[in-house]
Amino acid sequence: MKTSINSKKYICSDCNKTFQTETNHFGAHFGNCPHCKSNCAKVCVEKEAIEMRRIQHENFPIIKTKLVAFSVGSNYEYSEYKKQYMVKGIKEMEGIGGANVPVQTFVTGEIWLETNCLFDNQWNISDQSPTNANKRCFDWNGDINPRNNSNRIPHGHYLVITDEMREIRSNVKKCGYCGKHHYDSKVFCDSCLGSEYLTENQIHLLRLLPVAESDSKRVKLTDNEKAELLPLYVELQTSAKYEKHVKNHEKRVKDNNDKYNNAIEKAEIEFKGFKWLLDNNINTDNCIYYSHTKVFCFGWRSAMSEMVKKELKIKCKDFPYVIEFDKEKG
Numbered sequence: 001m002k003t004s005i006n007s008k009k010y011i012c013s014d015c016n017k018t019f020q021t022e023t024n025h026f027g028a029h030f031g032n033c034p035h036c037k038s039n040c041a042k043v044c045v046e047k048e049a050i051e052m053r054r055i056q057h058e059n060f061p062i063i064k065t066k067l068v069a070f071s072v073g074s075n076y077e078y079s080e081y082k083k084q085y086m087v088k089g090i091k092e093m094e095g096i097g098g099a100n101v102p103v104q105t106f107v108t109g110e111i112w113l114e115t116n117c118l119f120d121n122q123w124n125i126s127d128q129s130p131t132n133a134n135k136r137c138f139d140w141n142g143d144i145n146p147r148n149n150s151n152r153i154p155h156g157h158y159l160v161i162t163d164e165m166r167e168i169r170s171n172v173k174k175c176g177y178c179g180k181h182h183y184d185s186k187v188f189c190d191s192c193l194g195s196e197y198l199t200e201n202q203i204h205l206l207r208l209l210p211v212a213e214s215d216s217k218r219v220k221l222t223d224n225e226k227a228e229l230l231p232l233y234v235e236l237q238t239s240a241k242y243e244k245h246v247k248n249h250e251k252r253v254k255d256n257n258d259k260y261n262n263a264i265e266k267a268e269i270e271f272k273g274f275k276w277l278l279d280n281n282i283n284t285d286n287c288i289y290y291s292h293t294k295v296f297c298f299g300w301r302s303a304m305s306e307m308v309k310k311e312l313k314i315k316c317k318d319f320p321y322v323i324e325f326d327k328e329k330g
């Protein structure tokens with residue numbers, strides 16, 4: 001939900017401290033935490049944001065599972081540990097901690113996962129979760145040479161992968177171009193075919209793949225698919241059909257009319273104003289028309305004396321538009 005830009009309260013899940021920041025939405029904030037510098041996703045704690053998340057949970061129910069945080073004595077032990085607990089087919093996220101890399105510290109316990117935005121290797125943890133609230137966790141994450149940790153003990157976390165988690169990642173499909181999630185049986189994304197940035201040889205990226213494999217290479221269009229999609233692409237690139245395009249279109253029609261009417265009005269005032277002055281034999285050498293204010297200004301080249309101004313006022317008393325003298329009102 002977009003709002004006007006103003007200060008909102010956010011919480012940092014790494015240090016649990018709150019801070020104010022300027023945003024135009026109630027979603028996650030990725031700027032560095034002013035307290036601990038972490039760039040983790042910060043959750044908005046304004047009451048509108050909490051209500052927004054409550055409604056979101058009605059449409060995208062949370063999934064409950066368990067997170068296991070571990071640390072082991074050596075890299076050898078780490079690899080043995082991984083063999084034991086790493087689930088087949090899960091994408092791992094392994095890192096070598098740099099001194100400046102913020103460490104997200106996790107604790108073992110039940111966690112609640114958000115399902116409104118899905119990834120193939122990680123999850124957003126709900127702000128309602130009994131443990132590790134508001135953090136983003138990986139299916140498997142290991143830091144094998146942590147520099148923030150004086151003992152350099154390899155550590156990490158993993159999730160207990162449930163059928164529900166597998167199911168949602170295979171049922172929900174993702175577009176390889178715009179990233180939109182689709183919950184039906186469409187084969188191609190229908191949201192971005194009219195995008196002004198989409199080129200003809202990128203259309204195959206719209207092929208929907210389950211979230212679990214959404215980063216996989218998308219195969220090129222078959223001849224049948226081309227026959228179906230290309231005419232639609234051309235139609236959407238050339239006509240205002242999408243809701244967004246229709247809305248823009250209506251606005252552009254109005255803007256175009258306004259621009260025209262405004263220009264005509266300004267030009268008409270300029271023409272009729274000077275015509276009146278010339279027809280009435282007024283000296284216009286020291287007169288300029290300011291189209292942005294629709295004002296005729298006398299004395300713009302050099303200031304006029306009070307007597308000259310007074311006489312001009314008398315001569316122009318029937319002038320139909322606004323006259324100013326040296327930026328003073330006439």
Ligand SMILES: [Zn+2]
Pocket residue numbers: 012013014015016017033034035036037038
């Ligand atoms: Zn912080």
Ligand SMILES: [Zn+2]
Pocket residue numbers: 175176177178179180189190191192193206
């Ligand atoms: Zn798309």
